[in-house]
Amino acid sequence: KNEVEQSPQNLTAQEGEFITINCSYSVGISALHWLQQHPGGGIVSLFMLSSGKKKHGRLIATINIQEKHSSLHITASHPRDSAVYICAVNRGTQFYFGTGTSLTVIP
Amino acid sequence: NAGVTQTPKFQVLKTGQSMTLQCAQDMNHNSMYWYRQDPGMGLRLIYYSASEGTTDKGEVPNGYNVSRLNKREFSLRLESAAPSQTSVYFCASTAGYAEAFFGQGTRLTVV
DSSP: OOSEEEEOSEEEEETTOOEEEEEEEOSOOSEEEEEEEOTTOOEEEEEEESSEEEEETTEEEEEETTTTEEEEEESSOOGGGOEEEEEEEEETTEEEEOOOEEEEEEO | OOSEEEEOSEEEEOTTOOEEEEEEESSOOSEEEEEEEOTTSOOEEEEEESSTTOOEEOSOOTTEEEEEOSSSBEEEEESSOOGGGOEEEEEEEEOSSSOEEEOOOEEEEEO
16 A cells, blocks of 8 residues: 555646645655656656645645645646646655646646 | 756666666755656655665665765666666655755666
């Protein structure tokens, strides 16, 4: 069983839609990370959370420590948001990764 | 630019050949990692180094060796490449309980 589970695995949205990607984890963590990977590209860190909520532009990340759950929201989605979004948690210096959510935003 | 630099970006090897993937970071991070990414699977840890001079096996170390040359550099060596090692490899670094920075990846094909 993977320590980090994401849903959905694949997501297609129309441009402008509000998008939510969910992440659940089963281990105690130091922090939770949301990462973005464009096709054929590298991995970029979007957020690191240990509690509450963070916002950066059209992206919002929330975490509920008690429920061991996090969500990544994208408001007013755009085709350039098309990418794989990866949830990861770290315990000390070790990271555990979800398998990613592949998002396609259609114009 | 600050960050993690990983070379090469692409490589094709024949079965049995050897190669070294290079990784360097200029953020003075203690912890460095090598991961492999395969379709349908999350990033899997090959080796990590918590500090200069120390290395530890991760989830999938077989067929690989690493060297933490100094605080900046962490290399991954394939002594005798096998088709099962066809993958995308990522180097990462972190200052500990902080954001992780990733290299651009190495797309390796073993034929």
